[in-house]
Amino acid sequence: MVQRLDYLKETPSQTAGPYVHIGLAPGAAGFDIYRQELGWDIAGPNAKGERIRVEGVVIDGTGNPVKDVLIEAWQANAAGIYAHPEGGGEVEDGFRGWGRVITDFETGEWGFDTVKPGPVRARRKLGSGPLHPPAHANDDWQGRADEAHHDMAPHINLWIVARGINIGLNTRMYFEDEGAANATDPVLNLIEWESRRPTLIAKQAGMRDGVQVYRFDIRLQGEGETVFFDI
Amino acid sequence: MSGPAEYYQRDRERHPPAYTRDYKTSVARSPSKALISLQQSVSEVTGPVFGHNDIDPIDNDLIHNYAKPGESPIGERIIVHGRVLDENGRPVPNTLVEAWQANAGGRYRHKKDTYLAPIDPNFGGCGRTLTDENGYYFFRTVKPGAYPWRNWVNNWRPAHIHMSVFGTSFSQRLITQCYFEGDPLIAQCPIVKTIPSQDAIDSLIAALDMNATVPLDSIAYKFDIVLRGRRSTLFENRLEGN
Numbered sequence: 001m002v003q004r005l006d007y008l009k010e011t012p013s014q015t016a017g018p019y020v021h022i023g024l025a026p027g028a029a030g031f032d033i034y035r036q037e038l039g040w041d042i043a044g045p046n047a048k049g050e051r052i053r054v055e056g057v058v059i060d061g062t063g064n065p066v067k068d069v070l071i072e073a074w075q076a077n078a079a080g081i082y083a084h085p086e087g088g089g090e091v092e093d094g095f096r097g098w099g100r101v102i103t104d105f106e107t108g109e110w111g112f113d114t115v116k117p118g119p120v121r122a123r124r125k126l127g128s129g130p131l132h133p134p135a136h137a138n139d140d141w142q143g144r145a146d147e148a149h150h151d152m153a154p155h156i157n158l159w160i161v162a163r164g165i166n167i168g169l170n171t172r173m174y175f176e177d178e179g180a181a182n183a184t185d186p187v188l189n190l191i192e193w194e195s196r197r198p199t200l201i202a203k204q205a206g207m208r209d210g211v212q213v214y215r216f217d218i219r220l221q222g223e224g225e226t227v228f229f230d231i
Numbered sequence: 232m233s234g235p236a237e238y239y240q241r242d243r244e245r246h247p248p249a250y251t252r253d254y255k256t257s258v259a260r261s262p263s264k265a266l267i268s269l270q271q272s273v274s275e276v277t278g279p280v281f282g283h284n285d286i287d288p289i290d291n292d293l294i295h296n297y298a299k300p301g302e303s304p305i306g307e308r309i310i311v312h313g314r315v316l317d318e319n320g321r322p323v324p325n326t327l328v329e330a331w332q333a334n335a336g337g338r339y340r341h342k343k344d345t346y347l348a349p350i351d352p353n354f355g356g357c358g359r360t361l362t363d364e365n366g367y368y369f370f371r372t373v374k375p376g377a378y379p380w381r382n383w384v385n386n387w388r389p390a391h392i393h394m395s396v397f398g399t400s401f402s403q404r405l406i407t408q409c410y411f412e413g414d415p416l417i418a419q420c421p422i423v424k425t426i427p428s429q430d431a432i433d434s435l436i437a438a439l440d441m442n443a444t445v446p447l448d449s450i451a452y453k454f455d456i457v458l459r460g461r462r463s464t465l466f467e468n469r470l471e472g473n
């Protein structure tokens with residue numbers, strides 16, 4: 001026998017179930033209870049940059065839309081800064097960069113309004129010294145892996161839960177009109193199968209009320225399966 | 232010299248796999264390809280921050296946050312309390328914990344729930360709170376009832392409260408369910424049994440906590456939640472010559 005390591009083990013995940021809305025979006029479940037629900041305003045009124053709308057549907061392995069999914073979004077602002085103590089700087093007043101949406105119970109369509117995020121600094125290359133001057137003392141964590149040197153292309157991090165999803169699925173949404181940045185993005189390039197990379201790229205779907213709409217359909221299983229990450 | 236680094240990788244052998252045949256809804260909703268493992272960047276080590284402006288003090292009291300004035304829901308009055316910790320054993324302060332559940336009869340206040348048991352006019356069934364500086368949280372509620380669900384013809388969920396926790400980074404985001412000590416339905420439930428080990432299942436069963444009961448008022452259960460821990464960088468910065 002050897003000494004015990006005193007780490008705790010992470011609590012195991014369980015499905016969010018069919019009634020996730022009661023907890024996280026009670027208005028959608030059919031009742032008002034809180035002064036304000038969280039997550040309906042991602043960018044706030046003061047965010048700089050281009051206002052956009054993102055829409056899509058989540059499709060299961062039978063080809064049908066998933067009508068009881070909940071998606072959370074986490075993104076940087078237009079300057080590539082996250083609203084977090086280690087996010088790289090200050091963000092606009094009222095910018096949280098986090099939101100949650102549910103699907104329409106009849107159609108499975110979901111959508112959210114936000115601003116287009118800017119490029120975000122990547123991990124830096126081993127031995128190369130700081131790629132960016134540390135904006136914050138806690139930037140230390142960035143400094144080890146031997147990965148590509150570029151900034152990450154603009155992207156929105158997504159987390160998907162639903163009945164039948166035993167542990168939340170993490171993915172990223174990139175933008176069709178950022179071809180050059182996408183081509184050097186270290187995460188997209190990590191995906192060995194080039195044919196799978198387009199599953200992470202939202203398509204431009206025209207303008208509505210003066211706002212660019214992006215379409216991002218998520219396929220949980222099978223043909224065209226979206227790339228999901230173990231982060 | 233040292234500082235916070237990535238979060239420990241998730242132990243996927245402790246979590247339920249995506250595909251679990253006996254929880255039928257997972258069959259068509261489980262990715263068939265392997266997850267792509269990502270070394271964490273700023274996108275993964277950051278996450279939303281919440282404060283006391285976001286919620287109200289009553290939000291963690293499910294006995295009163297929906298009831299008509301002077302009334303309260305039917306059911307066994309309970310307190311569910313515990314700490315949110317990380318894998319290093321450190322408390323996670325000021326993090327948002329959200330909870331939702333069926334009423335004492337096993338019925339959810341949800342337009343999609345059509346179970347025979349009645350809605351309780353004084354019970355909403357959701358709550359939320361921020362952990363304090365020691366990672367401590369509590370809810371007051373009524374004990375949820377077991378309810379039937381369509382999987383096999385005759386499946387019953389054990390009494391449970393759904394819990395959602397954020398931590399300090401998007402990589403720690405977690406939804407789980409809290410079960411209650413002594414419930415014989417736990418061992419029968421196909422959703423519980425998506426979890427591969429008994430040890431991990433046991434970590435979702437809240438313990439009866441007589442010391443935390445309020446005599447003549449409410450019984451108590453303790454439910455601690457553990458989120459992913461974080462590495463320290465130790466020597467890595469020296470390699471960088473910083």
Ligand SMILES: [Fe+2]
Nearest residue numbers: 017388391393
């Ligand atoms: Fe449930």
